[in-house]
Amino acid sequence: MAAVIVILVVVLVVAVGGSDDSTTPAPSATATPTASPGQAKKPASERADLISFRLDDRSTADIADIWVVWTIKNSSGEKSDYSWQWEAVDAGGTRLENGSELETDVKPGQTARGEGITTLKSVKGIKLNITRFDRTASY
Incomplete structure (x- = not known):
């Protein structure tokens, strides 16, 4: 019986697929995926829906005011919710900081x-990494 449960769990994990848990740099507004010569362009993943994710320094008069700013474009055929870390x-x-973001009901x-405010004091030398990204159907 335990073997059957293990097999069912493995089948479900393979069928559903895993989320993107790798730590990778955040996309830039100008980054576009390209294919090598002679290689077909791979279909876009849900991660490609995060068009940009960057820091915006709005500091004035020596008062730190740094925000994360994002743009999502739903390339799927269904209304979707997005969450990422x-x-x-x-x-x-x-x-220096980490956070979670949520964008819902994107047609x-x-x-x-x-956008969301941060506690960062500067943007110099700071790199943003996406540590998790998920798109799910919105109902």
Whole structure:
């Protein structure tokens, strides 16, 4: 009986697929995926729906005011919810901040923009990494 349960769990994991849990740099507004010569372009993943995710320094008069700003474009054929986790690291790899973002009810083909304040004191030498990204059907 335990063997049957293990097999069912493995089948479900393979069928559903895993989420993108790798730590990779955040996309830039100008980054576009390209295929090597002679190689077909791979279909876009749900991660490609995160068009941009960047820091926006709105600091004035020596008062730090740094925000994360994003743009999502739903390339799927269904209304979707997006959730992702991120981290801001310095040049030495030290995590200075991390957070989670949520964008809901984005219709097919629709673009959504959002922003959130951070506790960062500067943007110099800071790199944003997406540590998890998920798109799910919205009902």
